[in-house]
Amino acid sequence: MKVFKFGGASVNSVERIQHIKDILLAYKNEKLIVIISAMGKTTNALEKVTEAFYNGKKEEALQLFNVIKNNHLTTAKYLLVTHYNACYEQLNNFFTEVEWLLHDKPVQEYDYYYDQVVCCGELLSTCIISYYLNEAGVANKWVDVRDIIRTDDNFREANIDWDYTSKKTIQLVQENDNNIILTQGFIGSTDENESTTLGREGSDYTAAVFANILNAESQTIWKDVEGVMSADPKQFPDAQLMPELSFDEVIEMAYYGAQVIHPKTIKPLQNKGIPLHVKCFLDASLPGTIIYKKQVKNLPPVIIIKEKQVLMHLHSQDFSFVGEKPMSELYKMLGELNIKPNLIQTGAISLQLCLDDRVEKIEQLAASASLIFDVQVEKDLSLLTIRHYTDDLLFKMTSNKQIILKQQTPQTVQILYR
Structure with a gap:
């Protein structure tokens, strides 16, 4: 059994959807579970629907x-002939599910509401692609993943009930005659069938x-890049492909904000020693990147830049x-607001937090922290992280910057600058 995941960029046009067929044909004699995301920018569009509602x-x-509906129906018309009517009927059920909610208050x-609306994106894309x-x-069995993945009701950050989900997943595979099971990522449902x-x-x-549940041979994430790169190639044209990485290294990269692999993804694979491949959707013949337990040496510098950063200065009143009690209270505030600092620097009577500029969250944290600290907020900053840095690269990246804060270890340097 292999698990494939195709992201939104892999299904954002008729031509790219047709290309999925070519990739899957190369594995037609293997057992696959195929996870497909919402098409292109559909999730963002559905977020705007939720906000308006x-x-x-x-x-x-x-x-x-209605714009989202028409876009998906147009895609289905371009792709389908004999299966269009059946596909339309199923799509219409998903449309109705959302519209029924939007007519309410x-x-x-x-x-x-975010979860009830946004989950529709994955259902629409997988429905069309399955048909x-x-x-x-390319014979496949379409499955509504909400019937398989059971979660709690922590909407937008739901936690999986592993026992229930494991039983349903194993049952699904045992009862299915098709080599390919096609389903959705990102979504699940509660025991009351709420998305x-x-x-x-x-x-x-x-x-x-x-x-993890199926002890798969491997997991492959198909992306529109060559593999895992040492930096964003749009910002750094000389970014290097990294042919192999360790699980630990990818977790570090994700922690510092690299947009490669979701941080939660690694743990289920690492626990079972299942290798993760990052392959190029546009050219399946390229080797891509393999991520596994093996420790990899001589990695190039990995550059991560996070824009729109805020520095919160907290000073003892x-x-x-700033000892154990105020620190524990601060961490409690961060936990309650679901905020993860990108950098923390402590002093004797003060500390500084570098955070993503999420206005509402920043205001709430500043208000709560002002009960025990004097609070100042500095905005419009950028955070540079370099793993496996060299002195020459560090000088080149910071020579014209106004440095606000710096943290450095033998492996990693972080610099907050204006």
Whole structure:
């Protein structure tokens, strides 16, 4: 058994969807679970639908959703001939599921409605692609993953019930005659059949959950890049492909903000020693990157830049040491607001937090922290992280910057600058 995951960029056009067929044909004699994300920018579009609905703009929400409907129906018309009517009927069921909610008035928290609306993206894309593949001779079984992955009701960051999910996953594979099971990532459901999501980029995690439960031979993430690069090639044209990486290294990269693999994805694979391949969707013949337990030496410098950073200065109100009690209270605040600092620097009577500039979260944290600290906030900063840095590269990257904060170890340097 192998697990494949195709991201939104892999299914953002008719031509790219047709290319999935060519990739899967090369594995037609193998057992596959195929996870497919929402098409292109559909998730972002559905987020706007949710925002309009929650703000009481029902007509705007319905209009925005109508655009999404028409885009998917157009894609289905281009891809399908004999299977179009059956596909349309199933799509219409998903449309109705969302529209029924949009005609109501919000009475629950925003995150609840977010999950009920946004989950539609994965259902629409996989429905169309499943019918297309079956029509094109790539037999597959479409499955609503909400029937398999059981979660709690922590909407937008749901936690998986592993016992229930494991039983349903094994049962699904045992009862299925097709080599290919095609389903969604990112979503699940509660025991009351309310849709949930597993956090942004959660499709990679879904694939890892299936790989773990089924003791898969491997997991492959198909992307529109050559593999895992040492930096964002759009910012750094000389970024290098890294042919192999350890699980530990990828976790470090993810921790510092590299947009390669979702942090939660690695653990289920690492626990079972299942290798993760990152392959190029546009050219399947390229070797890509393999991520596994082996320790890899002589890696190139890995560069990560996070824009729109905030530095929160916290100073003891009575000039006492910032000790265990105020620190524990601060961490409690961070946990309650679900905020992960990108950098923390402590002094005797002060500390500084570098955070993503999420306005509402920053305001809430500043208000809570002001009960025990004097608080100042500095905005419009950037955070540079370099793993496996060299002195020459560090000088080149910072020579014209106004450095606000710096942390350095033999492996990693972080610099906050204006």
